[in-house]
Amino acid sequence: MENCLFCKIIAGSIPSSKVWEDEICYAFRDIAPQAPTHVLVVPKAHIESCNGITAANSAVVAHIFEVIPQIAKAEGLEGGYRVVSNCGADAGQTVHHLHFHILGGKTLALEMA
Ligand code: 5GP
Numbered sequence: 001m002e003n004c005l006f007c008k009i010i011a012g013s014i015p016s017s018k019v020w021e022d023e024i025c026y027a028f029r030d031i032a033p034q035a036p037t038h039v040l041v042v043p044k045a046h047i048e049s050c051n052g053i054t055a056a057n058s059a060v061v062a063h064i065f066e067v068i069p070q071i072a073k074a075e076g077l078e079g080g081y082r083v084v085s086n087c088g089a090d091a092g093q094t095v096h097h098l099h100f101h102i103l104g105g106k107t108l109a110l111e112m113a
Protein backbone atom coordinates (compact mmCIF):
# COMPACT_ATOMS: atom_id res chain seq x y z
CA MET A 1 0.00 0.00 0.00
CA GLU A 2 1.64 3.21 -1.14
CA ASN A 3 2.16 5.94 1.44
CA CYS A 4 1.32 3.68 4.36
CA LEU A 5 3.89 4.12 7.11
CA PHE A 6 3.54 0.61 8.48
CA CYS A 7 3.66 -0.98 5.00
CA LYS A 8 6.97 0.88 4.55
CA ILE A 9 8.22 -0.39 7.92
CA ILE A 10 7.22 -3.96 7.00
CA ALA A 11 9.02 -3.59 3.65
CA GLY A 12 12.12 -2.25 5.44
CA SER A 13 12.17 1.05 3.58
CA ILE A 14 11.67 2.79 6.95
CA PRO A 15 13.84 1.37 9.74
CA SER A 16 12.30 -0.15 12.85
CA SER A 17 13.35 -2.10 15.90
CA LYS A 18 12.00 -5.56 15.05
CA VAL A 19 10.90 -7.91 17.81
CA TRP A 20 9.06 -10.54 15.72
CA GLU A 21 8.57 -11.44 12.10
CA ASP A 22 6.88 -14.33 10.35
CA GLU A 23 5.07 -14.74 7.06
CA ILE A 24 1.87 -13.17 8.40
CA CYS A 25 2.85 -10.46 10.85
CA TYR A 26 5.60 -8.09 11.96
CA ALA A 27 6.23 -6.57 15.40
CA PHE A 28 8.45 -3.65 16.32
CA ARG A 29 9.02 -1.16 19.12
CA ASP A 30 6.85 1.96 19.18
CA ILE A 31 8.88 5.08 18.43
CA ALA A 32 7.16 6.95 21.30
CA PRO A 33 6.74 4.33 24.03
CA GLN A 34 3.88 4.83 26.47
CA ALA A 35 5.17 2.14 28.84
CA PRO A 36 8.54 0.48 29.51
CA THR A 37 7.57 -2.15 26.92
CA HIS A 38 5.55 -0.84 23.98
CA VAL A 39 5.45 -3.09 20.93
CA LEU A 40 3.24 -2.76 17.85
CA VAL A 41 2.08 -5.92 16.06
CA VAL A 42 0.84 -5.50 12.50
CA PRO A 43 -0.40 -7.82 9.78
CA LYS A 44 1.85 -7.81 6.72
CA ALA A 45 -1.26 -7.45 4.59
CA HIS A 46 -2.60 -3.91 4.64
CA ILE A 47 -5.85 -3.78 6.63
CA GLU A 48 -7.02 -0.28 7.49
CA SER A 49 -8.26 -0.87 11.04
CA CYS A 50 -10.50 -3.21 13.04
CA ASN A 51 -13.23 -2.09 10.65
CA GLY A 52 -11.36 -3.86 7.85
CA ILE A 53 -11.45 -7.28 9.52
CA THR A 54 -13.64 -9.71 7.58
CA ALA A 55 -14.22 -13.44 7.29
CA ALA A 56 -11.67 -13.39 4.46
CA ASN A 57 -8.80 -12.01 6.57
CA SER A 58 -9.65 -12.71 10.21
CA ALA A 59 -7.26 -15.69 10.32
CA VAL A 60 -4.47 -13.12 10.24
CA VAL A 61 -5.88 -11.54 13.39
CA ALA A 62 -6.19 -14.92 15.08
CA HIS A 63 -2.56 -15.58 14.22
CA ILE A 64 -1.51 -12.23 15.69
CA PHE A 65 -3.28 -13.16 18.93
CA GLU A 66 -1.34 -16.42 19.01
CA VAL A 67 1.90 -14.47 18.55
CA ILE A 68 1.15 -11.78 21.17
CA PRO A 69 1.68 -14.07 24.20
CA GLN A 70 4.95 -15.26 22.71
CA ILE A 71 6.16 -11.68 22.32
CA ALA A 72 4.99 -10.87 25.85
CA LYS A 73 6.93 -13.85 27.19
CA ALA A 74 10.05 -12.87 25.27
CA GLU A 75 9.72 -9.32 26.61
CA GLY A 76 9.48 -10.61 30.18
CA LEU A 77 5.93 -9.40 30.79
CA GLU A 78 5.13 -12.11 33.35
CA GLY A 79 3.24 -9.56 35.44
CA GLY A 80 0.74 -8.92 32.66
CA TYR A 81 0.23 -6.55 29.79
CA ARG A 82 -2.44 -4.70 27.84
CA VAL A 83 -3.38 -5.15 24.16
CA VAL A 84 -4.98 -2.12 22.50
CA SER A 85 -6.15 -1.33 18.99
CA ASN A 86 -7.34 2.18 18.23
CA CYS A 87 -9.99 2.20 15.51
CA GLY A 88 -10.90 5.48 13.87
CA ALA A 89 -10.76 9.13 14.78
CA ASP A 90 -12.57 9.03 18.13
CA ALA A 91 -10.10 6.40 19.36
CA GLY A 92 -7.14 8.46 18.17
CA GLN A 93 -5.97 6.11 15.41
CA THR A 94 -3.11 7.93 13.68
CA VAL A 95 -1.71 5.18 11.42
CA HIS A 96 -4.34 3.60 9.19
CA HIS A 97 -2.83 0.13 9.06
CA LEU A 98 -4.31 -2.26 11.64
CA HIS A 99 -2.01 -2.57 14.65
CA PHE A 100 -2.14 -3.94 18.15
CA HIS A 101 -0.24 -2.15 20.90
CA ILE A 102 1.33 -4.40 23.54
CA LEU A 103 1.93 -2.32 26.66
CA GLY A 104 3.59 -3.54 29.81
CA GLY A 105 6.52 -3.41 32.17
CA LYS A 106 4.71 -1.40 34.82
CA THR A 107 1.35 -1.34 36.58
CA LEU A 108 -0.87 0.29 33.97
CA ALA A 109 -3.55 2.84 34.81
CA LEU A 110 -7.04 1.35 34.77
CA GLU A 111 -8.66 4.19 32.85
CA MET A 112 -9.77 3.00 29.41
CA ALA A 113 -11.36 6.24 28.21
P1 5GP B 1 -2.26 4.73 16.88
O1 5GP B 1 -2.25 6.11 17.50
O2 5GP B 1 -2.63 4.79 15.41
O3 5GP B 1 -3.04 3.72 17.65
O4 5GP B 1 -0.78 4.21 17.00
C1 5GP B 1 0.23 4.55 16.12
C2 5GP B 1 1.52 4.33 16.85
O5 5GP B 1 2.58 4.33 15.90
C3 5GP B 1 1.86 5.42 17.88
O6 5GP B 1 1.98 4.84 19.17
C4 5GP B 1 3.17 6.00 17.37
O7 5GP B 1 4.07 6.34 18.41
C5 5GP B 1 3.70 4.90 16.49
N1 5GP B 1 4.54 5.36 15.41
C6 5GP B 1 4.27 6.40 14.56
N2 5GP B 1 5.26 6.52 13.65
C7 5GP B 1 6.16 5.55 13.93
C8 5GP B 1 7.41 5.17 13.32
O8 5GP B 1 7.88 5.76 12.34
N3 5GP B 1 8.07 4.13 13.88
C9 5GP B 1 7.57 3.44 14.96
N4 5GP B 1 8.32 2.44 15.44
N5 5GP B 1 6.39 3.77 15.56
C10 5GP B 1 5.71 4.81 15.04
Ligand code: ZN
Nearest residue numbers: 004007046097
Ligand atom coordinates in the same frame (compact mmCIF):
# COMPACT_ATOMS: atom_id res chain seq x y z
ZN1 ZN C 1 -0.25 -0.49 5.31
